[in-house]
Amino acid sequence: MSNERGPDHSRRKERSRQAILAAARALVTEEAYEKVTVEAIAARAGVGKQTIYRRWPSKSAVVFAALLALSEDADGQSVTLPDTGDLEADLKLVMRATVEEFTDPSFDRLxxxxxxxxxxxxxLAAEYREKLARPLDEAKKSRLRSAQKAGQLAPDAxxxxxxxxxxAPLFQRWLHRSSPLTTAYxxxxxxxxxxxxxxxxxAEPRKSTGA
Amino acid sequence: MSNERGPDHSRRKERSRQAILAAARALVTEEAYEKVTVEAIAARAGVGKQTIYRRWPSKSAVVFAALLALSEDADGQSVTLPDTGDLEADLKLVMRATVEEFTDPSFDRLxxxxxxxxxxxxxLAAEYREKLARPLDEAKKSRLRSAQKAGQLAPDAxxxxxxxxxxAPLFQRWLHRSSPLTTAYxxxxxxxxxxxxxxxxxAEPRKSTGA
Incomplete structure (x- = not known):
């Protein structure tokens, strides 16, 4: 519908959306989450508060959108996992990158x-699962599935x-700050x-665990 | 030192401590955490607000103490894990109990x-690790260590x-409400x-206990 107002309007809208998301990310990494306000995000983005509220119902919704935007690449597609045929090497690459991500202070706050x-x-938990966790899990699972077909995982895994x-262990270690996240881990x-x-x-078949 | 004022004083102090912890538990299970106040806890426990602040610096400290008290048995000792010699059976017993605990609505809120x-x-994360997570982990690890000595776990595990x-998977599933927690899980x-x-x-096939 906004296209009725022409491509310039659309471009302006998209620019303001990007400015708001960047402002939300910057503020959340700079100060404690509970101190960040929609007003401050609007001021940083150079837009009015109402511009934010027209699009998102709450601070958490904007921050969530800001996070979501990080996981999209240039054309809005979500990432896929490397598949060199060597499952162990591919997973270690991905897990090491995950450790790096979680130990980045600005990512940590967000x-x-x-x-x-x-x-x-x-x-919000449901939205998180639907828009962020599930697509990522599907990408990871598709890598495991190809390994399973190649006989690198048990047929009934x-x-x-x-x-x-x-x-989950990496996530819990990070959330509870219980031990450092390292490459070895x-x-x-x-x-x-x-x-x-x-x-x-x-040679004998694996014991079935049901379920 | 409080004993200088005699056993009656000590008993009264302990009764008021128990009343405060019970009130904190009750309130946190009844309403959203951010709506619970130290004032409300004091009112429910029938004590003055200052009685709480003399002992704990903040709402989160009282709530944490309330949780901690749950994991102590009658004589203040923390629990140990069952050790029947059958590691698989013992762990399934413990994990099923954990599932039950996490699916209890009042525990869930707390x-x-x-x-x-x-x-x-x-x-608070450090205090949680020190007072709650570490003692529990030590109890669990001591069970795994005895299994390791019995050759039921790899010597280098x-x-x-x-x-x-x-x-961690159970914890994450619960925290993100991503899938139901079940006995089969x-x-x-x-x-x-x-x-x-x-x-x-x-050398010998692993045995199932049947469940």
């Missing part, structure tokens, strides 16, 4: 703020469970997950 | 509130990593962890 909102807001065991998670879900080396 | 505080307060892979986590950290030489 994700910590988002997790606070998600833990206490079931609707539960890929959802494998993903959880690969990622990323590698150890991959090794243990491959031991748990890799093909059985024995 | 732990969700606490996790919000922990994620955003590094000092990283027990910290094993614990994380056992518990508890069992699957145990099975996968035992595959990842069990002894590599499969």
């Amino acid at each position: 994700i910590r703020a988002l997790n606070t909102e998600i833990a206490n807001d079931a609707a 539960d890929l959802d469970l494998a993903l959880e065991m690969l990622y 990323a590698d150890a998670l991959v090794d243990a997950t491959l031991r748990a879900f890799g093909p059985s080396t024995e | 732990i969700r509130a606490l996790n919000t505080e922990i994620a955003n307060d590094a000092a 990283d027990l910290d990593l094993a614990l994380e892979m056992l518990y 508890a069992d699957a986590l145990v099975d996968a962890t035992l595959r990842a950290f069990g002894p590599s030489t499969e």
Whole structure:
């Protein structure tokens, strides 16, 4: 509908959207989440408060959109995982990149703020799952599926469970700041997950766990 | 020192402490955490606000103490894990109990509130680790260590990593409400962890307890 007002209007709208999201990201990384206001985001973006409220209902919605924009590449498509055919190498690459991401102080603040909102807001949690977690999980699962077809994972491996065991420990360590996130840790998670879900080396079939 | 004022004074102090902790637990399970105030806790416990502030610096400190009190048994000792000699059965028992705990609505609210505080307060996170997470982890690790001595886990198994892979997926599933927590899920986590950290030489097939 906005296109009725012409391409200039659309471009201006998109520029203002980008400015708002960049302002939200900058503010959340600069100060404590609870101190960031929609007013401050508007001021930083050089737009009126109402411009933000016309598009997003709350501060958490803007911050969430700002995070979401980070995971889109230039043409709005979400990322895929590397597939060189070597599952262990590919997963270690991805897990090491994840460790790097979580140890980046500005990312840390943003994700910590988002997790606070998600833990206490079931609707935002659902949106997070739908728009961010699920597409990422699907990309990861598709990499595991191709490994499964290549015989690098057990034919009956539960890929959802494998993903959880690969990622959840890193997430919990970060959230609770219980131990440092290191490259060695990323590698150890991959090794243990491959031991748990890799093909059985024995001739005998794996024990079925049901479910 | 309070004993100089006699056993009656000590008993009164302990009664008021218990009343405050019970009031904090009740309020946090009844309404949204951010709406709970120290005033409301004091009113519910039948004490003055200052009685709370003399002992705890903030709302989050009282709520944390209330949670901590739940994990102590009658004589203030923390729990130990069952050790029947059958690691798989013992872990499934514990993980099923954990699933039950996390699906209890009143526990859910309390732990969700606490996790919000922990994620955003590094000092509280440290206290949580020291007083709650570490003692529990030590109890769990001591069970894994006895299994390791009995040859049920690999001699070089990283027990910290094993614990994380056992518990973190359940915690993340609960925090993000991404999938239901079930008995089958508890069992699957145990099975996968035992595959990842069990002894590599499969001289005898692993046994299922049937459930």
